[in-house]
Amino acid sequence: MQLTGTARINNQGELEIGGVTASELVARFGTPLYVMDEELIRENCRAWRAAVKTHLSRADVVYAAKAFCTLAMCRLVEQEGLGLDVVSGGELYTASSAGFPAGRIYFNGNNKSREELELAVNHRVGRIIVDNFLELELLEDIAASQQREMNILLRVSPGIEAHTHEYVKTGQLDSKFGFTLENGQAMTAVRKALRQPYLKLRGVQCHIGSQIFALDGYREATRVLIRFLRDVKQETGALLDELDLGGGLGVYYSEGDTPVSVAQCVGAIAGEARTYVEEMGIPLPKLVFEPGRSIVGPAGTVLYRVGARKEIPGVRTYVAVDGGMADNPRPALYGSRYSALVANKANKPSNEQVTIAGKCCESGDILIQDINLPHLEAGDILAVFTAGAYQYSMASNYNRLARPAVVFVRAGEAYLVVKRESMADLVRNDIIPAEWTGNESLRVVR
Numbered sequence: 001m002q003l004t005g006t007a008r009i010n011n012q013g014e015l016e017i018g019g020v021t022a023s024e025l026v027a028r029f030g031t032p033l034y035v036m037d038e039e040l041i042r043e044n045c046r047a048w049r050a051a052v053k054t055h056l057s058r059a060d061v062v063y064a065a066k067a068f069c070t071l072a073m074c075r076l077v078e079q080e081g082l083g084l085d086v087v088s089g090g091e092l093y094t095a096s097s098a099g100f101p102a103g104r105i106y107f108n109g110n111n112k113s114r115e116e117l118e119l120a121v122n123h124r125v126g127r128i129i130v131d132n133f134l135e136l137e138l139l140e141d142i143a144a145s146q147q148r149e150m151n152i153l154l155r156v157s158p159g160i161e162a163h164t165h166e167y168v169k170t171g172q173l174d175s176k177f178g179f180t181l182e183n184g185q186a187m188t189a190v191r192k193a194l195r196q197p198y199l200k201l202r203g204v205q206c207h208i209g210s211q212i213f214a215l216d217g218y219r220e221a222t223r224v225l226i227r228f229l230r231d232v233k234q235e236t237g238a239l240l241d242e243l244d245l246g247g248g249l250g251v252y253y254s255e256g257d258t259p260v261s262v263a264q265c266v267g268a269i270a271g272e273a274r275t276y277v278e279e280m281g282i283p284l285p286k287l288v289f290e291p292g293r294s295i296v297g298p299a300g301t302v303l304y305r306v307g308a309r310k311e312i313p314g315v316r317t318y319v320a321v322d323g324g325m326a327d328n329p330r331p332a333l334y335g336s337r338y339s340a341l342v343a344n345k346a347n348k349p350s351n352e353q354v355t356i357a358g359k360c361c362e363s364g365d366i367l368i369q370d371i372n373l374p375h376l377e378a379g380d381i382l383a384v385f386t387a388g389a390y391q392y393s394m395a396s397n398y399n400r401l402a403r404p405a406v407v408f409v410r411a412g413e414a415y416l417v418v419k420r421e422s423m424a425d426l427v428r429n430d431i432i433p434a435e436w437t438g439n440e441s442l443r444v445v446r
């Protein structure tokens with residue numbers, strides 16, 4: 001168990017984050033509750049900016065909003081001077097509602113609709129990362145009709161296997177993302193993009209996967225794309241000046257995870273790029289990074305209220321909490337492992353092995369399999385760590401569970417940034433056909 005950021009165990013043996021105790025947080029905001037350590041998010045943003053500043057004279061860091069996207073988060077990212085990577089009209093709308101400067105927005109995604117592209121052009125986002133030929137045509141059409149030049153990057157699929165879970169790998173040959181390098185599709189896309197009067201091709205982008213610990217994949221991607229920039233120059237004469245390497249840096253969830261630091265990651269990529277551009281005889285392009293998880297993941301903690309307990313002697317003890325796969329689908333989707341502690345018994349010895357179950361009606365709704373914790377009783381508060389990325393953003397209303405609230409904590413204060421959904425929210429968009437009203441013939445009489 002590693003405590004990160006401002007999380008600590010106070011003198012009463014209770015978990016505190018941002019100077020606020022878990023019991024105070026659950027008393028004020030209820031459970032389940034996503035708690036975000038604001039100080040740590042800001043530190044992580046600064047670590048990225050500092051790392052690129054140390055190693056590169058020109059670079060952009062754009063936070064991948066998909067990891068955790070709310071108005072307050074967009075505002076924080078703006079304050080910290082990062083750009084923002086969005087992947088849908090909804091994320092773009094959130095960013096613009098928060099007043100995020102459009103010029104610092106990168107728009108990713110493999111199937112942007114005409115409406116989404118129009119929104120992006122209307123907002124004049126800084127970069128659109130074009131993923132496929134249909135998008136290239138749509139975007140030229142929209143930009144031309146508005147007589148507005150748009151800066152684009154092309155998403156390239158570099159054919160690299162990142163060592164991570166199958167579902168979060170993205171750069172390999174058999175991938176739905178981007179223009180494939182191996183078969184010449186990427187070069188065809190470059191030629192086509194260069195012919196579009198309203199599209200200004202600035203560079204290329206790739207993203208090899210997520211939750212990555214080994215830097216070799218990044219080094220390889222850097223070389224592959226730099227070689228491609230050299231080929232583009234040789235074959236078309238165009239010198240593309242931007243190289244976006246996506247996100248993916250891994251974080252600690254549980255024992256066995258061995259993350260590398262932001263500084264190591266940026267240092268390795270910058271070093272590789274510098275050496276390889278020399279070999280290829282092209283100038284060093286501006287490097288772009290799109291970190292998501294490494295900025296917010298470790299800053300989040302979910303607080304659950306412990307409920308029922310089921311002991312099967314000789315087999316297993318299940319302890320259920322008041323959330324589960326609806327607020328965190330990651331264990332069910334990817335088999336992700338988490339670490340946790342009992343917030344109100346943080347100093348007690350972990351002398352019991354239990355399995356933490358969620359409350360959804362599925363056997364697969366297990367949050368943590370076989371974890372050693374102090375004896376759990378109904379009413380205890382379970383804190384599950386590294387909950388800042390891809391949890392709130394992937395939460396659902398499965399079983400008609402209302403989505404939890406999100407609070408930022410800092411210096412002894414807690415700020416509500418997303419209200420807990422109400423029961424009324426759950427039926428807000430539901431409609432009973434008007435034709436049914438008063439129509440007795442529809443009622444089955446038994």
Ligand code: LLP
Nearest residue numbers: 064207210211247248249290291292293390
């Ligand atoms: N850029 C692009 C183009 C991406 O597709 C992603 C993540 C990122 C940046 C940010 O990657 P990060 O630094 O957060 O690893 N739901 C999965 C993760 C999916 C990641 C999708 N793309 C999970 O919960 O592990």
